[in-house]
Amino acid sequence: MTETIAGPAAGPQALALVPKAEAKQSMKDFKSDQEVRWCPGCGDYAVLAAVQGFMPDLGLAKENIVFVSGIGCSSRFPYYMNTYGMHSIHGRAPSIATGLASSRRDLSVWVVTGDGDALSIGGNHLIHALRRNVNLKILLFNNRIYGLTKGQYSPTSEVGKITKSTPMGSLDAPFNPVSLALGAEASFVARTVDSDRKHLTSVLRAAADHPGTALVEIYQNCNIFNDGAFEVLKDKDKAQEAVIRLEHGQPIRFGVPGEDGLGSQGVVRDPATGDLKVVDVAEAGTDAILVHDAHSPSPTTAFALSRLADPDTLHHTPIGVLRDVERPVYDTLMADQLDAAVEQQGKGDLGALLTGNDTWTVVG
């Protein structure tokens, strides 16, 4: 992340209480002995490799890392990590992880979930984890389809999608997970793509360093039931027009490079509406192009950025860290209250508690 705009120095404190590894770790240390059983060609493999590959960079004692998942293809993830892990029930991983993280601040807790798990059955837990800002890193694998139940539309599927349960096309308007997270008061929201290992790793790293809940939406290809859903973002020619790469402190430019070598298209604020729109840089002038500020206290611009993407074509999809701000972390607040209670009332005395203030004595 380039630090050209002043912002809160996130980073080490997110993991300050997690013990460090004694020896240098390698990717191999994070691979469990279980056979990986996703379909050949599934985008999940790439994400698993990226996570196993970047974990050693964190240098944390792996016994203090926990992966918690719900139900769905991606939720098998914990079985393949040689850390502590729990494969729980559909949609509930954020709540289980909340209990774990808020009772054990010495752990680095990760939630692995999918678009059905997090946004459909578990939508309630997701938004409340985000507003509380529990110290969790949520990896939301979005493939815009239900894979494990063999191909029904999901809450991120495009309107009109023909699936097994919607032979005449789905009627539901989809969620934009980034918009949703921003609306739920998330302090860290990012989006990345399974096939872009470098970008994926950099976003995971930023999430790991973030104190509080980090939501990372990972566009992930289901090659069986929704193959090519994100092709427009991956195809070299098309991606240039479709993907808006966000970098903190940099002007938001994309598309075919212009004379200055940067994207010929850019994002500007419409002075009439305050909304954002895409323009030709040459026409608007470089000074008019919005500079991305992930640390802005207000989520307004991040939300407007999230709305640039066309839900059907995915054109103008921003990827990168949309929002990264510091605000009080739930687990810390909870621990502080415990400390304050001891300070104010002294350490609990069970005998005194049971006796209370209003007693009488029976003598034999």
Add this chain to the structure above:
Amino acid sequence: MTSQVSSTAEQADGAHVGEQRSFGDGGTDKEIRRLDRVIIRFAGDSGDGMQLTGDRFTSETASFGNDLSTLPNFPAEIRAPAGTLPGVSSFQLHFADHDILTPGDAPDVLVAMNPAALKANLADVPHGAEIIVNTDEFTKRPMAKVGYATSPLEDGSLEAYRVHPVPLTTLTIEALKDFGLSRKEAERSKNMFALGLLSWMYHRPTEGTEKFLAAKFAKKPDIAKANVAAFRAGWNFGETTEDFAVSYEVAPATTAFPTGTYRNISGNLALSYGLVAAGRQADLPVYLGSYPITPASDILHELSKHKNFGVRTFQAEDEIAGIGAALGAAFGGSLAVTTTSGPGVALKSETIGLAVSLELPLLIVDIQRGGPSTGLPTKTEQADLLQAMYGRNGEAPVPIVAPKTPADCFDAALDAARIALTYRTPVFLLSDGYLANGSEPWRIPEVEELPDLRVQFATGPNHTLADGTEVFWPYKRDERTLARPWAVPGTPGLEHRIGGIEKQDGTGNISYDPANHDFMVRTRQAKVAGIEVPDLEVDDPADADTLVLGWGSTYGPITAAVRRVRGAGQRIAQAHLRHLNPFPKNLGEVLARYDKVIVPEMNLGQLATLLRAEFLVDARSYNQVSGMPFKAQQLAEVFKEAIND
């Protein structure tokens, strides 16, 4: 009180024993009668402060040393329309100079703050009882609201009762006229006037209430003083007015109690303290994940006050997240608890199933209320037994522990924690609305007397592979308890993954093997079936043919009824189940010993169903699902009928 049964107490809860005496001690020459027990019911509008009045009278009575039992009864609406029948809130208190078991069948004294309170409660009041009415409220509109065409105070309909008409509102306002309060503010203290009057009638100590009022209104000293003044005015009114010619004494219940220090305690408070104590005795931090629901919320409120014991309370976004957070904390090594009532249990079912599969310790506290669905939120019922027993997908056995009295909720919580921690299993603690809100004296235990609940976390490998490698197997079991090791994150070398998918025995890896699944299902069942619980004790002094078997909060009325039956010269045996799953090992043998087995329950026969299924015994159900506890007299008649049958 529960533990001591003296010979006089055998007839207790039956006829009153009284003695008359008068003495002129200078100040008054009013007659004082001694009674062995009294049942008072305070009834008024939801906004009249009847619960507070009852609580204060209870505290006074407790500190005086009587045995007591209480029954708060209030509507689910916070403020139902004023003056209506649905808006009536009442608080019944039974206190005695001996060991008693129930809040009493019928009040000796009814305090009716308005016409609705009179109308709603009159049917429960036996002829000859005293009724104190606030005459100020018996005007045209309030009477019309509840369908009184003529005033019951004047039309002779209360002739069978001893009615004390008292203008409570007027007297209160008059007493507070120098306090500069508005009429409305002054009127609010009329419950304290009534409390003062009743405190005089029954010679209750008053210091506690005055101290309480000073503390409650510490930030509004004028209101505190006004309430104290109203309270004293009520007392003085009793002392001076001729309408109250007699006052009553109920001596402390000194012989009914074992020696010790006592306090009054409600079921939810005792349960909360039991959880705090369990955390201390297990040397584990308590983590409560909960969502507010009547009548369980008080446990969340109480535990949230004890952060200095390391207790974490998490008010979740819903019932599912409440138990989810608790289960997450259990994985991390906390003593995890979730509290709820029946509808909440329904929502938590899937997570309970996960806890069964993960084999982690977890307490599920269900304060049962009337069902189905929203049912009767503020009323009591025992109809979640089968939900606790079977309400999950798959074969998912969960141990069930049920307290029998308010104070017993403390011990039951410790017992449930013992089972959860020893056997690494979710455990149901089935209390109910009657126990939760009712109160009784409790002998405060010495901390040193409490059970040691400490458990050992896994610290290293527990299995050697064929090639000699030392490994950790998360599902390798303790041979005696069948519990699996509790390996908490942060322990090096024990990294492992668990989940809701069927696991291979030992390794805990995913397994779809048919034989393994069959083995794991049977093993989980065997673990719960093998939980050590004490044998069922039977109280059968006279070699009876008929056994009455109960569980949970029916203990009080059943025991009171058994005493009446025996007092009338008939033989009956009594036993009460604390453990519903597994049953005590000797239960089948006990049932086989009797010709007739009666099972009273506040449901349609759920325990009876289990008994019939397990023991092929012809258990006779006696059922009531009115939202109210059984009455001793009602059960005594049922028992007599069964004996004579």
